[in-house]
Amino acid sequence: MGKVSWSRLTFLLMLIFVLALAACGNGGTSEEESTEESDTATEETEETTEESTEEPEETTEESEESEEATEESDESTDTGSESAETEPKVTEFEPAFPEQTRAPEVETETELDVEVVTEGLGVTWGMVEFDTNRLLVTQRDSAELLIVNLEDGSVSEPIQGTPEVNNEDQGGLLDVAIAPDFDESRLVFLTFSQDIEGGTVTAVGKGVLSEDETALEDFEVIFQATPAYEGTLHYGGRIIFDDEGNLFLTTGERSDDPIRERAQDLDAYLGKVIHITPDGEPVDTNPFIEDEDALDGIYSYGHRNIQGVDFHPETGDLWIVEFGPQAGDELNIIEPGNNYGWPIVSYGIEYTGELINEGISEHEAQGFVEPRYYWDPTSAPSGMSFYDNDAIPEWENNLFIGGLAPNYIVRVVIEDDLIVGEERLLTEEGERFRDILVTEDGALIASTDGGLIYRITAAGEGTE
Ligand SMILES: [Ca+2]
Numbered sequence: 001m002g003k004v005s006w007s008r009l010t011f012l013l014m015l016i017f018v019l020a021l022a023a024c025g026n027g028g029t030s031e032e033e034s035t036e037e038s039d040t041a042t043e044e045t046e047e048t049t050e051e052s053t054e055e056p057e058e059t060t061e062e063s064e065e066s067e068e069a070t071e072e073s074d075e076s077t078d079t080g081s082e083s084a085e086t087e088p089k090v091t092e093f094e095p096a097f098p099e100q101t102r103a104p105e106v107e108t109e110t111e112l113d114v115e116v117v118t119e120g121l122g123v124t125w126g127m128v129e130f131d132t133n134r135l136l137v138t139q140r141d142s143a144e145l146l147i148v149n150l151e152d153g154s155v156s157e158p159i160q161g162t163p164e165v166n167n168e169d170q171g172g173l174l175d176v177a178i179a180p181d182f183d184e185s186r187l188v189f190l191t192f193s194q195d196i197e198g199g200t201v202t203a204v205g206k207g208v209l210s211e212d213e214t215a216l217e218d219f220e221v222i223f224q225a226t227p228a229y230e231g232t233l234h235y236g237g238r239i240i241f242d243d244e245g246n247l248f249l250t251t252g253e254r255s256d257d258p259i260r261e262r263a264q265d266l267d268a269y270l271g272k273v274i275h276i277t278p279d280g281e282p283v284d285t286n287p288f289i290e291d292e293d294a295l296d297g298i299y300s301y302g303h304r305n306i307q308g309v310d311f312h313p314e315t316g317d318l319w320i321v322e323f324g325p326q327a328g329d330e331l332n333i334i335e336p337g338n339n340y341g342w343p344i345v346s347y348g349i350e351y352t353g354e355l356i357n358e359g360i361s362e363h364e365a366q367g368f369v370e371p372r373y374y375w376d377p378t379s380a381p382s383g384m385s386f387y388d389n390d391a392i393p394e395w396e397n398n399l400f401i402g403g404l405a406p407n408y409i410v411r412v413v414i415e416d417d418l419i420v421g422e423e424r425l426l427t428e429e430g431e432r433f434r435d436i437l438v439t440e441d442g443a444l445i446a447s448t449d450g451g452l453i454y455r456i457t458a459a460g461e462g463t464e
Pocket residue numbers: 302330340341342345346363371
């Protein structure tokens with residue numbers, strides 16, 4: 001490379017500066033179109049940049065896929081067009097059993113109403129229906145807790161008293177749950193990424209929602225998923241109450257190699273399902289209570305980044321969805337003490353295309369639990385909810401999962417713990433679906449990173 005003269009460099013910098021100024025002051029150019037939708041568009045742009053650390057594979061993957069798709073356009077994949085997934089696989093792995101991936105496509109027959117209840121929010125990471133058709137929702141980046149009224153789409157002022165968070169990258173205010181005795185206790189539980197000495201952790205805290213719904217009072221942190229790590233990715237962060245009034249918390253393994261190996265270690269709360277009391281203490285029936293070298297709060301381990309959790313309405317089993325690397329997102333049934341294999345085994349590959357641990361996908365053969373289902377290519381799964389309602393009978397006990405990178409909601413049909421059907425909903429909306437909730441009256445609610453909240457109901461039943 002030849003030397004660039006200083007005067008030329010200065011000239012170039014000046015030119016760039018002037019052009020930038022011109023762009024800023026110039027209305028009506030194509031560039032302005034994105035700023036016109038001010039908040040939403042800006043947020044989305046930030047989101048894309050932000051999540052690109054986690055999901056750089058989206059772009060690479062998509063371009064790779066389209067190349068492959070062109071090359072293989074004549075050859076049908078092994079499962080053919082019957083699968084909801086039509087893109088070619090990105091890995092060479094074979095499922096351990098036939099129903100483990102690419103289930104046959106199903107289609108909802110009920111005519112649906114799809115409406116946007118409210119817009120202009122940020123990344124609504126977590127939602128809970130605390131009162132009929134009223135939701136407490138978290139805003140990941142601004143760390144606000146808001147009340148959304150599904151009847152009229154109104155959004156409250158931010159509730160005071162929420163915790164300080166680290167909102168870099170995937171961090172921020174994450175999930176929200178209410179105590180089973182909320183009507184009396186008014187206790188609200190939040191998860192968030194917290195700065196502590198040595199880095200950040202996934203934390204759980206609780207506070208009392210004031211009668212006038214303007215403040216969380218006496219907020220206190222009850223649990224920190226240690227060790228802290230100097231990173232801002234893979235916090236996990238979902239919480240759900242069980243029948244006994246205890247909490248399941250999911251964590252992530254903090255993404256980087258080698259910290260992610262701590263998912264296998266029983267002396268770290270990274271890459272785990274954790275089972276704690278409402279005071280943050282380990283539940284005394286937890287599987288590793290007797291093991292002096294293991295942390296008492298651990299319920300299961302070997303997870304990557306668990307972004308969705310719910311109980312199967314019929315079996316009562318705890319199901320989780322975890323974000324895979326490039327492909328290999330997993331649906332798992334959680335049993336106490338089980339090891340789900342990450343990062344020793346995976347149905348995915350590194351974002352770079354390299355194999356993980358030399359490319360072992362079989363879980364059971366290696367002594368780990370097989371996922372009930374996995375996606376290849378990725379479905380970028382986020383929040384999820386079982387449809388435990390009869391408002392749309394054909395959906396009863398189906399599982400709905402938000403998809404971030406391919407922008408759709410996944411519906412899976414489950415029989416005897418096997419995935420026998422898959423459908424993709426709202427594929428035309430172009431939204432990153434972050435969390436899913438089913439209301440008491442059977443509406444499917446979906447939040448997006450673009451600041452929308454959707455309500456999906458059987459036609460004629462959603463609006464009055
Ligand atoms: Ca696994």
